[in-house]
Amino acid sequence: MKQINWNTDIGFPRIWHTKADNMYNKSEDDIELDIYKYGGGRTVYDISHITTQPSVLKIAINKYGKEEISNELQQRHNIKQPFKSRLVPIIHYGNGWCVQPKCEIPNNTRDIARQLQEQFKHFDMKDKSEIYSKNVGLYNNTPVIFDYGGIGFDLS
Ligand SMILES: Nc1ncnc2c1ncn2[C@@H]1O[C@H](COP(=O)(O)OP(=O)(O)OP(=O)(O)O)[C@@H](O)[C@H]1O
Numbered sequence: 114m115k116q117i118n119w120n121t122d123i124g125f126p127r128i129w130h131t132k133a134d135n136m137y138n139k140s141e142d143d144i145e146l147d148i149y150k151y152g153g154g155r156t157v158y159d160i161s162h163i164t165t166q167p168s169v170l171k172i173a174i175n176k177y178g179k180e181e182i183s184n185e186l187q188q189r190h191n192i193k194q195p196f197k198s199r200l201v202p203i204i205h206y207g208n209g210w211c212v213q214p215k216c217e218i219p220n221n222t223r224d225i226a227r228q229l230q231e232q233f234k235h236f237d238m239k240d241k242s243e244i245y246s247k248n249v250g251l252y253n254n255t256p257v258i259f260d261y262g263g264i265g266f267d268l269s
């Protein structure tokens with residue numbers, strides 16, 4: 114299969130958009146990709162075999178998942194450094210789906226979560242408990258959060 118470079122390959126993302134847009138609200142049987150992980154609001158597919166950088170496609174399975182994707186886009190866009198680099202970027206998105214770099218998930222995610230809680234400890238957030246072991250990993254060997262739509266950073 115063709116390798117996608119999301120930054121330079123203009124044609125393929127458009128086709129991919131339509132494809133992924135149509136996936137939202139479909140049953141898992143309709144999607145020809147292997148499920149990598151389940152979350153409460155999104156199903157996560159490993160699409161590394163068709164991307165230049167290891168990547169995951171996250172498809173909302175309910176309205177919470179969909180809201181989470183729009184919150185993530187907005188929050189990552191507005192948050193300032195050094196916190197920005199602690200949130201995994203969204204490389205591509207559409208109606209009810211997004212593509213993120215695939216993070217490494219080592220065994221010590223509890224320690225990673227603790228480190229991130231420490232880094233964000235003075236930041237105003239609606240739900241600090243969302244920074245926990247299941248929502249964190251390593252990106253370029255750096256601790257990051259990949260599920261941050263529910264955190265509610267105070268960006269005012
Ligand atoms: N960027 C990523 N890299 C590697 N694994 C990921 C990534 N994003 C999600 N995952 C895996 O998929 C699981 C579910 O993803 P995520 O937490 O984003 O979904 P969710 O529906 O918001 O979950 P929940 O609401 O249940 O916390 C994660 O716990 C993690 O194992």
Ligand SMILES: [Mg+2]
Nearest residue numbers: 152247248260
């Ligand atoms: Mg999660």
